[in-house]
Amino acid sequence: MVDLRLECETVRKILTGFIDNEVRKAGFERVVVGLSGGVDSALSAFLATEALGPQNVWAILMPYRTSSPESAAHAALVVNTLGIHSLTVDITPMVDAYFAGFPDADHVRRGNKMARERMTILFDHSARLGGLVLGTSNKTELLLGYGTLYGDMASAVNPLGDLYKTQVRQLARHVKVPTVIVEKQPSADLWAGQTDEAELGFTYEEVDKVLSLLVDQRCEVPDLIAEGFDEKFVRAVYHKVQASQYKRRLPVIAKVSSRTIDRDFRYPRDWGR
Amino acid sequence: MRRFRLAVAQIAPVLGDVEKNLALHEKVAREAISQSVNLLVFPELSLTGYFLKDQVTSVALAGEEPALAALRNLSQRVAMVVGFVEEAPGHRFHNAAAYLEGGEIRHIHRKVYLPTYGIFDEQRYLAAGGRVRAFDTALGRMAILICEDMWHPATVGIAAWDGAEILLCPSASPGRGLGQAEPFQNSSTWERVIRAYGDLFTCFVVYANRVGYEDGACFWGGSEVVGPTGASLAKARYLEEDLLVAAVDAGTLRRARIANPLLRDERLDLTLREVERILRGQAGEGPGG
Numbered sequence: 115m116v117d118l119r120l121e122c123e124t125v126r127k128i129l130t131g132f133i134d135n136e137v138r139k140a141g142f143e144r145v146v147v148g149l150s151g152g153v154d155s156a157l158s159a160f161l162a163t164e165a166l167g168p169q170n171v172w173a174i175l176m177p178y179r180t181s182s183p184e185s186a187a188h189a190a191l192v193v194n195t196l197g198i199h200s201l202t203v204d205i206t207p208m209v210d211a212y213f214a215g216f217p218d219a220d221h222v223r224r225g226n227k228m229a230r231e232r233m234t235i236l237f238d239h240s241a242r243l244g245g246l247v248l249g250t251s252n253k254t255e256l257l258l259g260y261g262t263l264y265g266d267m268a269s270a271v272n273p274l275g276d277l278y279k280t281q282v283r284q285l286a287r288h289v290k291v292p293t294v295i296v297e298k299q300p301s302a303d304l305w306a307g308q309t310d311e312a313e314l315g316f317t318y319e320e321v322d323k324v325l326s327l328l329v330d331q332r333c334e335v336p337d338l339i340a341e342g343f344d345e346k347f348v349r350a351v352y353h354k355v356q357a358s359q360y361k362r363r364l365p366v367i368a369k370v371s372s373r374t375i376d377r378d379f380r381y382p383r384d385w386g387r
Numbered sequence: 388m389r390r391f392r393l394a395v396a397q398i399a400p401v402l403g404d405v406e407k408n409l410a411l412h413e414k415v416a417r418e419a420i421s422q423s424v425n426l427l428v429f430p431e432l433s434l435t436g437y438f439l440k441d442q443v444t445s446v447a448l449a450g451e452e453p454a455l456a457a458l459r460n461l462s463q464r465v466a467m468v469v470g471f472v473e474e475a476p477g478h479r480f481h482n483a484a485a486y487l488e489g490g491e492i493r494h495i496h497r498k499v500y501l502p503t504y505g506i507f508d509e510q511r512y513l514a515a516g517g518r519v520r521a522f523d524t525a526l527g528r529m530a531i532l533i534c535e536d537m538w539h540p541a542t543v544g545i546a547a548w549d550g551a552e553i554l555l556c557p558s559a560s561p562g563r564g565l566g567q568a569e570p571f572q573n574s575s576t577w578e579r580v581i582r583a584y585g586d587l588f589t590c591f592v593v594y595a596n597r598v599g600y601e602d603g604a605c606f607w608g609g610s611e612v613v614g615p616t617g618a619s620l621a622k623a624r625y626l627e628e629d630l631l632v633a634a635v636d637a638g639t640l641r642r643a644r645i646a647n648p649l650l651r652d653e654r655l656d657l658t659l660r661e662v663e664r665i666l667r668g669q670a671g672e673g674p675g676g
Contacts, residue, residue: 117566124570127626128562128605135600380440382602384402 115341116323116331120281122288126161129273129285133165136271137246139387144245145271148236149173149192149200150303151185154274155250156192156295157286161273162248163196164289171198172243176232178304179206185303188295195292201239205231225304229265237268246270254279254318257325258351259358260310267361278325279318316347324351390636391425391526393553395610397629398429399599402436405446405454405471409434412469415630416461422632426466426526430557430597430610431498431534432482433470437559438601443512447474455485455492462487466524468531468595470557472513473497479514484531484557486524494522496531500539506561506604507535521549527637534558537580547588548655552640554584558596561604570625574607578619586617589643589650591635598628615643 137145145162149155162171175189193200209231213219219227236247249269251261253276261267274282279300286296300310300318311317324343327333328351333341338348360366364376373379396415401407412429419427431437435446448454448471458469466488473483473495482498497516501509519542521530530546530553537543537556546554564572577594585592592613597606610623612633621633644650 120565121569124625125565128570131626132600132603132605136603381442382402382438382440384438384600384602385442386403387401 116326118278118280118322118326120277120284122285125277125285126164126289129161130165133162133248133271133273136384137166139384140246140270142244142246144170144172144243145248146172146174146236146239146243146245147248147250148232148266149175149189150250151182151188151192151295152300152303153286153291153296153298154252154282156188156291157282157289158248158250158274159192159196159198160286160289160291163198168197169199170245171196172239172245173198173200174236174239175200175202176205176235177202178204178209178228180305181303182301182306184298188292188298191292191295203235205235221305225302226262226265228304229262233265233268240270249273249275251275252277252279252282254322254325256362257329257358258314258321258354259361260314260354261361263361278322280322315350320347321351324348325355328352328355389526390634390638392423392632392634393426393428393593393612394419394422394424394633395593395595395612395623395629395631396427396429396433397596397598397608397610397623397627397631398433399597399606399628400430400433400436402601403439403442403446404436405434405448408436409454409457412458412467413461416458416465416467418630420461420464422630424465424632426468428468428555428557428593428595429470430595430606431470431484431559432472433557433597435470435472436601437561437597437606438604439472440508440512443472443480444474447472447480449474455487459487459490459492463490466526468555468557470533470559475514480512481516482509482513482533483516484533484555486522486529486531486555488524493524494520494531496520496533498533498536499542500535502535506563509535519545519549521546521551527552529553529555531555531557534560537584540584543584543588547590547650548653551590553591553593553635554588556581556592556594558594559606560596561601562607570607570609574609574625578609578611581611581613582617582619585613585615586647587649589615589640589647591615591640596623598626615640616647 147159173193240247247269249272251267252274255261301308339345468484468486470484473481484496485492486494499516501513501515503510521528528550530551532542562571581592581594594611596608596610598608609625610631612620614620621631623629623631
């Protein structure tokens, strides 16, 4: 009933065409991408390199002192495999300087701060290099809200946002992202031993099926329960999608004028492009 | 109809820029003329791009607009179907396609079915057309149906019963549904539908789809010319610009209609009676009995 297999060669063509088209239409030819060492940013970098050429892709590596050395090694592997430009900016000094004033901050606050610190660096290099920030968020994390608003969710062009995590892995294998990156446990790498699946409480295989039925196939929660999915699990997923809706929209604007941005002032993003 | 060469201009129009798109149309028309093409079919909203939203009113043209003069002139050398936003009297804006021939506009079709679901929002911005008509040209009797019009088989029937030998379908179909289908789920459905129409209505079907990206949506191309037995006569590339050329001739049409005299046997009187009964029922409680 759920078949998330991709015709990878077609998707590759569509996504590289998308990057080329959207970047050039905006008047740019370069992109800047934050490489974490994980499969999402690796795949984004691979697709951008195919679309724009290695000379037009700038990878920024932004480790924190607790980041796993393996992540840095995997990011370097991507840079070397593709022959793209790279630059490392250690975010430890700025993040630690900030939390020196708030020593009680928990994991979530620290993780969000790191994600937003990285965002400011990416956008600064976007201005410095004249390149658009390339997004790396996939459909699974966008739907679950498993990302930091204005942090890793911020970008100008996102080629992966309509692919579930399990589909990102398929496509990554197809375009020959190194196996060690495709097969490792996904992690936000905010603290030692953290993995996405432990934190979320389910596997990507499981949640992608439920999301695909709810979103793409327009099933209702009772349809999934009737299909034999665990009710608690399905309701938890549905709740996450609903609770994170605000992250996928512009801030809500109080309507007072006769024509309000995004309500009745509606132009395509590609307006004039 | 006589034997002639037709072509589909599988282009990527620039969203909201009529001037650039006019230049693109002229360029493709000259290329078609150099290949001895007699009829050149552009995709839906080829002069404006598709996901216009609030730009609809800014890019609209009246039928006799000077902006179209260059294309009307070129139509003395190659007949053309071009897509545009038509501002009709009363400031109604239509998703329209014009048939240009011999320096004149021979026919304008205004899209009847405006999709307003999923990624589509046409009824918010556009007025629906109210006619489906076949029309005579120097090359034969034709009808234009724009994209979603084709998903309502009655409009195709009307065009065929009105004598159309060639069904022209400008389209702007964004690819949706990635899976095992090539390249999209909706593209394979389109292919089944147009081949079935060629077969069922024993007419040529010219499907002119566009390519390019708008706001991240990708138009899949794959334009096609289908013959009156449902056979695919020519097929454009997926996802890339193309100029698809095919020859069509009266002999193929005649033989198909002899082998399969479906139009001869059509019972329009019966259809009309039953449609009227259904309409009476809908005005009352539900499907008529």
